Amino acid sequence: MTAFSLDPARTAWCAELRALAGERLLPLAQEGEPGHVNRPLVAELGRLGLLARLFTSDALDLCLMRESLAQTCTEAETALALQGLGAHPVHAYGTGAQRDRWLPGVHAGTTVAAFALSEPGAGSDAAALALRADKDGSGAWRLTGEKCWISNAPEADFYTVFARTTADAGARGVTAFLVPADRAGLTGTPLDMLSPHPIGALAFDAVPVAADDVLGEPDRGFGVAMNTLNRFRPSVGAFAVGMAQAALDATLAHTSRREAFGGPLKDLQAVAHQVAEMALRTEAARLMVYAAAAAYDEGAPDVPKRAAMAKLLATETAQYVVDAAVQLHGARALRRGHLLEHLYREVRAPRIYEGASEVQRAVIAKELYRPAGPAGTPPPGNAREHRPHSGAEGESEAP
Structure with missing residues (x-):
């Protein structure tokens, strides 16, 4: 690139x-x-x-x-x-x-995975997990509590589950576990959402997990969760850019062929300016997403800020572009089965999951105020490592 x-x-x-x-x-x-x-x-x-x-x-x-x-x-x-x-x-x-x-x-593609982090009381504040992992006499654990907004639940074949293993330790007391879906005591309920994706809630009733089910190190699971989300955050922006581009392409085609007031819609200045704005924002979001991904690949120190900016700009842009496309298409875009009706339902959730827009602004502000190194250089450290200050996420499991 x-x-x-x-x-x-x-x-x-x-x-x-x-x-x-x-x-x-x-x-x-x-x-x-x-x-x-x-x-x-x-x-x-x-x-x-x-x-x-x-x-x-x-x-x-x-x-x-x-x-x-x-x-x-x-x-x-x-x-x-x-x-x-x-x-x-x-x-x-x-x-x-x-x-x-x-x-x-x-x-x-024969085994379906799921990422189980969010809980009814722990969404944007992902460190506030309440699902407990209690050790039994054999050195294994029992999981007790709930997870919510888990994509692919309750139909996944296994779950990467994050549970509290040390009380009152915040982010430092969370462990990641691999939990097969058929474990005794694990039940799930599907949730009916705006966009019809598989999303559900999970209940853990003393679900047994062995030492071999621990993913990474005990009490270090929060870093597993955050590093996974940092890896995927710029690509959430890419998903949003793809939807914005689809809406823009549909609008270019529609306004070129739709006749109104004696000519195609594209000849109306108000329409042409709206389409130009849609294209401008989509391209700006795309470039920011690509730059954030390239920074991640290079191990740049400012990845948390770049990733948050990319995710924020791209998801907010996609919402704007899809909404504008619906407006320019008129009532036909609201008919069930129309591409834009589909995109209109799809585009809302990315502004919430994997860090809501408000959380991204908080991350950006923290990074901007982070003390610089000598001669104004960024602070040292590997950008791919867990950064505790960027830990607050949205309902992160939704697609």
Whole structure:
């Protein structure tokens, strides 16, 4: 990537992804049952090699995948992202045995993963977890409590679960566990949401977890959660950019052919200026997302700020662009089944999950006021490591 454009190979790859999404993924998405995991769609993502590539791609390529799929098939984009969110902790922190058990099925699209962080009382304040992991006499744990707003629940095959292992320790007392869906005492309830994705609540009634189920180190699970979200935050912006581009493309086509007041809509100055504004904001958001992803890949010290800016700008931009597209299309865009009706429902949630817009502003402000190093240089440290000040997240598991 140069400062202003993608290299030809990546541009061609994006075009290929959009074509595959239209030919092989969109038909499966349209056959899926709303509110349920679309396993044929997930399996097709596996056959195309996209799920395996999730874990070997750099942050920029992850953004390109999500943006390209979102332009054509938001359901495929969401299924891809949820597999990544649920299984990235295994890829990054799992033992050899844990990886061997779960990742082949995730890559193939035959095993569905889920990321279980949020709770009824712990959304934006993700360190305030109440789900308890109590040690029993054998050195294993029992999980007791609730999780809420968990994407792919209650239909996932396994959950990456974050639980309180040390009381009154805040972020320092959380441990990550791998919990198969068939564990005794684990039950789930689906939630009916604005956009019909598989999202549910989980109840843990003394669910047994062994020492081998611990992901990473005990009491260090909050870092597992935050590093996973830092990895995916710029790509949430890419998902938003993809939806904005789809809405913009639809608007360009509609305003070129729709006749009103003696000519096409595009000849009306008010319409042309609105479309220009939509294009301007979409391109600005895209460039910020790409820059944040490139900074992550380079290990730059200001990644938390860049990622927060990218996620904030892109999701707010997508909301604006999709809303403007609906306005320019008129009543037809509100009809069930229209592309823009679909995007209008899809575009709202990204402003909340993986760090609400208000949380992103708080992260940006903290980074701006963080003391600089010598001669105005940023503070030292690896940008990919957990940064406690950026820990507050939104309802992070929603797609």
